[in-house]
Amino acid sequence: LEAKEEFSHKTRAMDVMRPRKNDPPLTVITQDSMSVEDVETIVSSTTYSGYPVVVSRTSQRLVGFVLRRDLIISIENARKKQDGIVSTSVICFTDYCPPLPPSSPSVLKLRSILDLSPFTVTDETPMEIVVDIFRKLGLRHFSFSRKLLGIITKKDVLKHIAQMANQDPDSILFN
Numbered sequence: 001l002e003a004k005e006e007f008s009h010k011t012r013a014m015d016v017m018r019p020r021k022n023d024p025p026l027t028v029i030t031q032d033s034m035s036v037e038d039v040e041t042i043v044s045s046t047t048y049s050g051y052p053v054v055v056s057r058t059s060q061r062l063v064g065f066v067l068r069r070d071l072i073i074s075i076e077n078a079r080k081k082q083d084g085i086v087s088t089s090v091i092c093f094t095d096y097c098p099p100l101p102p103s104s105p106s107v108l109k110l111r112s113i114l115d116l117s118p119f120t121v122t123d124e125t126p127m128e129i130v131v132d133i134f135r136k137l138g139l140r141h142f143s144f145s146r147k148l149l150g151i152i153t154k155k156d157v158l159k160h161i162a163q164m165a166n167q168d169p170d171s172i173l174f175n
């Protein structure tokens with residue numbers, strides 16, 4: 001995203017963020033109800049560079065953002081080095097992890113890899129501001145509304161700018 005390009009279209013974040021109308025829902029991880037196996041399946045069946053962490057699938061309330069590479073490394077390490085971590089271990093991103101019955105496997109605590117204040121705006125935000133946020137804050141992605149609506153990456157914005165340029169070359173201004 002070159003700082004010198006001026007983005008002057010009237011689109012809003014909701015027109016660019018994912019998921020689009022007929023896409024499958026956002027891939028999220030819940031804060032304290034998924035097993036090691038559940039998360040490994042998500043990581044191996046998708047290629048996203050990160051996943052929003054939500055309170056529960058039904059609430060979709062955003063609690064943080066976790067990077068794919070951090071998840072992979074942490075789970076791999078825990079499986080090798082941490083006693084009692086198995087496929088059925090629950091992964092917990094919360095501060096306080098509720099105690100499980102004595103017979104259950106150890107809990108894998110991963111709060112330390114959670115970004116607790118991922119950047120969030122509403123989906124009404126003009127794309128002009130979204131482009132500015134990517135430039136000025138040097139982000140790679142961010143989310144929409146605390147009740148999770150979608151995600152946008154820098155590449156989504158670059159593709160959108162290119163698309164706009166094809167449709168209407170005069171409306172992207174180069175200084």
Ligand code: ADP
Nearest residue numbers: 018026027047048049050051151152153155156
């Ligand atoms: P990039 O856009 O840089 O390739 P990603 O691989 O993370 O980054 O994302 C690929 C596409 O999937 C983007 O359009 C992005 O908005 C979307 N996306 C990113 N994370 C998720 C997710 N957890 N669930 C669903 N879609 C996602």
